[in-house]
Amino acid sequence: MSANIKNKNVWVFIETEYGKEKKVGFELLKPGREIADAVNQDLVAIVFGKDVKNVATKAIAYGADKVILVDNPIFERYSTDAVTDTLMDLINKYNPDTILIGATINGRDFGPRVACRLKTGLTADCTSISYNEETGNVKWTRPAFGGNLMADIECPNNRPQMGTVRPGVYKLPLLKEDKKGEIIEEECNISESNIRTKIIETIKEVTENINLEEAEIIVSGGRGLGKAENFSYIRDLAKVLGGAVGSSRAAVDSGWIPHAHQVGQTGKTVAPKVYIACGISGAIQHLAGMSGSDTIIAINKDKNAPIFEVAHYGIVGDLFEVIPEFIKEIEKYKNS
Amino acid sequence: MEITNEMRDLGDLIEKYFKNEVDPVVAEYDARGEYPEKVYNDLIEMGLNLLAVPTEHDGLMVDHKTETYIAEILGRHDCGIASAIGVNNSACSTMNFFGNDEQKKDFFGILTSGKLAGFCLTEPNAGSDSASVKTTAKLDGDEYVLNGTKCFITNGGIAGVYIVIASTDLSKGTKGLSVFYVEGNREGLIIGKHEDKMGIRLSNTTQIIFEDCRIPKDHLIGQEGKGFVYAMKTLGTSRNFVGGMAVGLAQRAIDECVKYAKSRVQFGKPIAYKQGIQFMLADMQTQTAAARELAYHAADLIDKNEDYEIYVSMSKLFASDVAMKVTTDGVQIFGGYGYMKEYPMEKMMRDAKILQIYEGTNQIQRVVISNIMLSK
Amino acid sequence: MNILVCIKQVPDTTEIKINPETNTLMREGVPSIVNTFDSYALELGVRLKEEHGGKVTVMSMGPEQAKAALKECLSVGADEAYLLSDRAFGGSDTLATSFILANFAKHLENEEGKFDLILCGKQAIDGDTGQVGPEMAEHLGIAQVTYATDIKAEGDKTLVKRENDQGYDWIEVLSPAVITVTKSDFEPRYATLKSKIAANKAEIHVLNSKSINIDVEKCGLKGSPTKVKKSYTPKKENNGIIIKEETASASVQTLMRLIADKKVI
Numbered sequence: 015m016s017a018n019i020k021n022k023n024v025w026v027f028i029e030t031e032y033g034k035e036k037k038v039g040f041e042l043l044k045p046g047r048e049i050a051d052a053v054n055q056d057l058v059a060i061v062f063g064k065d066v067k068n069v070a071t072k073a074i075a076y077g078a079d080k081v082i083l084v085d086n087p088i089f090e091r092y093s094t095d096a097v098t099d100t101l102m103d104l105i106n107k108y109n110p111d112t113i114l115i116g117a118t119i120n121g122r123d124f125g126p127r128v129a130c131r132l133k134t135g136l137t138a139d140c141t142s143i144s145y146n147e148e149t150g151n152v153k154w155t156r157p158a159f160g161g162n163l164m165a166d167i168e169c170p171n172n173r174p175q176m177g178t179v180r181p182g183v184y185k186l187p188l189l190k191e192d193k194k195g196e197i198i199e200e201e202c203n204i205s206e207s208n209i210r211t212k213i214i215e216t217i218k219e220v221t222e223n224i225n226l227e228e229a230e231i232i233v234s235g236g237r238g239l240g241k242a243e244n245f246s247y248i249r250d251l252a253k254v255l256g257g258a259v260g261s262s263r264a265a266v267d268s269g270w271i272p273h274a275h276q277v278g279q280t281g282k283t284v285a286p287k288v289y290i291a292c293g294i295s296g297a298i299q300h301l302a303g304m305s306g307s308d309t310i311i312a313i314n315k316d317k318n319a320p321i322f323e324v325a326h327y328g329i330v331g332d333l334f335e336v337i338p339e340f341i342k343e344i345e346k347y348k349n350s
Numbered sequence: 351m352e353i354t355n356e357m358r359d360l361g362d363l364i365e366k367y368f369k370n371e372v373d374p375v376v377a378e379y380d381a382r383g384e385y386p387e388k389v390y391n392d393l394i395e396m397g398l399n400l401l402a403v404p405t406e407h408d409g410l411m412v413d414h415k416t417e418t419y420i421a422e423i424l425g426r427h428d429c430g431i432a433s434a435i436g437v438n439n440s441a442c443s444t445m446n447f448f449g450n451d452e453q454k455k456d457f458f459g460i461l462t463s464g465k466l467a468g469f470c471l472t473e474p475n476a477g478s479d480s481a482s483v484k485t486t487a488k489l490d491g492d493e494y495v496l497n498g499t500k501c502f503i504t505n506g507g508i509a510g511v512y513i514v515i516a517s518t519d520l521s522k523g524t525k526g527l528s529v530f531y532v533e534g535n536r537e538g539l540i541i542g543k544h545e546d547k548m549g550i551r552l553s554n555t556t557q558i559i560f561e562d563c564r565i566p567k568d569h570l571i572g573q574e575g576k577g578f579v580y581a582m583k584t585l586g587t588s589r590n591f592v593g594g595m596a597v598g599l600a601q602r603a604i605d606e607c608v609k610y611a612k613s614r615v616q617f618g619k620p621i622a623y624k625q626g627i628q629f630m631l632a633d634m635q636t637q638t639a640a641a642r643e644l645a646y647h648a649a650d651l652i653d654k655n656e657d658y659e660i661y662v663s664m665s666k667l668f669a670s671d672v673a674m675k676v677t678t679d680g681v682q683i684f685g686g687y688g689y690m691k692e693y694p695m696e697k698m699m700r701d702a703k704i705l706q707i708y709e710g711t712n713q714i715q716r717v718v719i720s721n722i723m724l725s726k
Numbered sequence: 727m728n729i730l731v732c733i734k735q736v737p738d739t740t741e742i743k744i745n746p747e748t749n750t751l752m753r754e755g756v757p758s759i760v761n762t763f764d765s766y767a768l769e770l771g772v773r774l775k776e777e778h779g780g781k782v783t784v785m786s787m788g789p790e791q792a793k794a795a796l797k798e799c800l801s802v803g804a805d806e807a808y809l810l811s812d813r814a815f816g817g818s819d820t821l822a823t824s825f826i827l828a829n830f831a832k833h834l835e836n837e838e839g840k841f842d843l844i845l846c847g848k849q850a851i852d853g854d855t856g857q858v859g860p861e862m863a864e865h866l867g868i869a870q871v872t873y874a875t876d877i878k879a880e881g882d883k884t885l886v887k888r889e890n891d892q893g894y895d896w897i898e899v900l901s902p903a904v905i906t907v908t909k910s911d912f913e914p915r916y917a918t919l920k921s922k923i924a925a926n927k928a929e930i931h932v933l934n935s936k937s938i939n940i941d942v943e944k945c946g947l948k949g950s951p952t953k954v955k956k957s958y959t960p961k962k963e964n965n966g967i968i969i970k971e972e973t974a975s976a977s978v979q980t981l982m983r984l985i986a987d988k989k990v991i
């Protein structure tokens with residue numbers, strides 16, 4: 015980046031797919047707003063997608079001062095080149111100071127590519143972001159060593175400074191329907207021939223329609239279930255709570271549930287409001303995927319299971335007895 | 351006893367496999383009395399059946415110290431699987447000592463093709479008394495014809511080839527015994543009943559019946575009549591594997607007891623605080639440590655080819671007695687839970703018993719040891 | 727197929743403990759392993775070699791001890807191993823690391839021929855950033871596919887099974903490409919005793935900054951736009967409430983009381 019051009023404004027990338035936004039994009043408008051206010055600059059939402067004008071409008075309602083919208087069928091599904099090249103065009107045109115990207119599978123795909131092309135610093139999977147008055151840089155805080163170590167990171171000499179943040183770390187900002195903002199429509203200059211990847215086939219594995227990483231409540235099952243059929247206990251509890259179904263690695267490896275449901279180091283990282291772990295011992299690799307949850311409830315018949323060390327509430331008992339009781343009590347509570 | 355980096359590398363690989371793939375399924379197979387076929391296939395793939403196969407025949411030929419180290423690791427996890435490998439190595443030893451080049455090529459070729467070996471000596475009327483072997487091998491033209499029944503054969507039914515001790519002259523007793531190798535798929539080699547055992551249930555133990563089983567003349571190993579000598583020489587080294595295995599079993603039992611004693615609270619404190627328990631643990635560990643040194647010393651002597659027979663017998667005798675005592679004490683320390691199949695200790699006690707019986711009973715070991723002492 | 731796999735030796739993060747007195751990470755005595763996801767990447771690479779013929783080269787940027795990780799890779803199917811070791815590389819963030827790896831990858835093509843694919847794990851379990859793979863692809867100016875669980879080669883096409891929230895896509899990518907691998911459909915294989923012995927005897931080629939005249943200003947701390955200002959261990963709160971009543975029903979009722987109070991559900 016040229017040192018003469020002053021970089022300005024905080025950008026938040028709002029990822030979309032099939033015309034619908036990924037919630038994390040809106041969540042990041044919250045810290046984005048804080049930083050923009052701290053430096054008295056604009057908060058700009060970047061929206062790429064097909065038929066996503068409504069997403070742009072919502073972004074303003076969630077706090078963006080402006081939206082740069084690139085509405086093009088090429089963005090209906092993700093591709094590295096389309097997003098990277100288009101975003102680069104915009105960055106070169108508008109010179110933002112700070113860019114926040116949701117650490118989704120796709121965000122972690124193009125984020126580093128863009129950062130590298132800009133020869134700038136990207137801090138991944140931040141758990142908190144703030145403006146450092148002393149240094150004039152954004153302070154990015156992130157975990158390393160499987161969550162055993164935290165680091166505060168800054169990017170003092172390069173702009174734009176970039177960071178990715180996981181879904182669920184920030185709650186949605188307040189929705190202000192009457193907030194005003196400008197929507198700038200930009201063109202996509204990428205042609206199909208520039209795109210080096212092609213989606214040949216799409217397979218859906220998750221039968222429930224709830225995205226694990228965006229779910230507010232997750233009920234997870236592990237080895238303690240004993241067999242695939244017993245995931246019915248998990249599904250029933252998830253249903254009555256309106257939550258998503260998760261799983262430990264043991265259950266996935268045993269073939270009881272598809273890998274898409276796996277929470278943990280080699281699965282998904284989630285941070286829902288409530289995480290209920292049933293028959294899960296709590297191996298470090300699993301904890302790495304869910305310890306950021308607001309409230310953790312564990313049900314396990316082994317009182318020494320490591321899961322109880324991170325659970326806020328734990329029931330030592332047989333999940334086959336506890337879960338039906340739990341469902342009963344929740345229904346009673348809902349009807350009262 | 352020095353563990354070299356090379357030994358540690360091999361040991362770590364085996365330990366990793368057993369921890370991830372075997373430990374989780376041991377109790378289930380033990381309950382069913384079934385050998386875990388996938389595990390056996392994986393271990394053969396890993397080359398664990400080639401520890402006593404010469405490198406010129408594509409084997410690993412590790413020294414006896416390394417073999418003992420591996421035996422200890424196997425014993426830590428499951429003595430059934432360990433026994434399968436131990437017996438396999440015994441059969442290889444016979445071939446190594448006494449087979450000719452053609453026979454070695456043939457025999458070891460079967461192993462490298464992905465099979466285990468077995469060792470057929472014991473019969474219903476010939477346990478410690480090998481002289482009473484009644485299986486016969488009659489020379490008929492270019493072939494020997496085998497008839498008889500062998501029992502308690504480890505790897506029976508799954509081995510690709512067996513070392514078989516049979517009599518070529520019943521009138522001569524031990525001096526009439528000869529050693530052959532017989533492919534598992536020979537016509538007339540019939541797998542009989544599958545034994546339902548007290549312990550080492552992850553090994554496959556069967557009767558083997560020879561019914562006019564014809565084998566080529568060149569499957570006779572060495573000379574007719576030398577069978578007993580060959581068998582004793584083989585066992586004279588291969589029984590050290592049992593020493594290593596027993597040490598592994600004992601150590602595993604001790605480690606489980608230490609964990610349990612620290613967590614089991616009675617009378618307000620973990621039982622680890624009670625001197626009664628502490629003294630038991632101390633004795634268990636001391637005996638096991640001594641057994642370990644004896645086993646490795648015996649292995650070292652074998653490697654140096656220095657008067658090892660007495661040490662090998664002592665090592666097998668002592669380590670197996672220690673394993674029996676340690677696992678029995680282990681059940682005692684676990685108390686009621688030690689008696690329940692839900693906890694690992696009762697299996698270890700059941701597994702330990704055979705170590706005092708096979709590869710030459712501990713009574714026979716005492717005969718061997720005192721014979722050597724008194725012959726001087 | 728000519729495949730390069732980039733691996734990293736990392737501490738086994740499941741074994742890491744915090745020193746309660748100094749509140750720092752206790753790294754001594756923690757076993758070092760090949761990064762979990764790199765093992766998956768290597769397994770896919772070796773499978774492709776077994777099916778289509780060719781060679782798998784492994785490369786790692788690290789200190790002398792990383793040789794052990796490279797030997798581990800040789801014992802499970804890699805054919806050639808290179809260690810990139812130089813003081814100047816220390817302290818590199820992801821941009822500098824990917825710069826180094828990309829330059830050496832280009833250099834290695836002189837020895838090993840052009841690479842069809844460059845594979846690496848999706849992230850290292852110590853750094854957890856997941857950035858080096860895509861940044862390597864950018865430095866090299868080639869395509870990338872991340873979050874792969876399987877790779878197929880059909881003629882001159884490379885097909886990658888890419889995980890997403892709802893399942894997966896099969897993506898066709900132009901070779902050469904960088905592919906980052908997550909927990910794949912295939913568990914990394916165990917070595918054999920024979921391959922272990924052979925790997926221990928094998929030679930690891932060691933290269934440093936002078937081997938390729940790399941611009942050291944772009945390496946190490948100097949080449950890293952991100953700076954760590956502070957690192958610390960997070961405070962662990964251990965105030966969980968354990969419930970164990972006589973019956974499941976009673977336990978659940980106690981739980982309901984507690985969480986209804988706090989409006990958890």
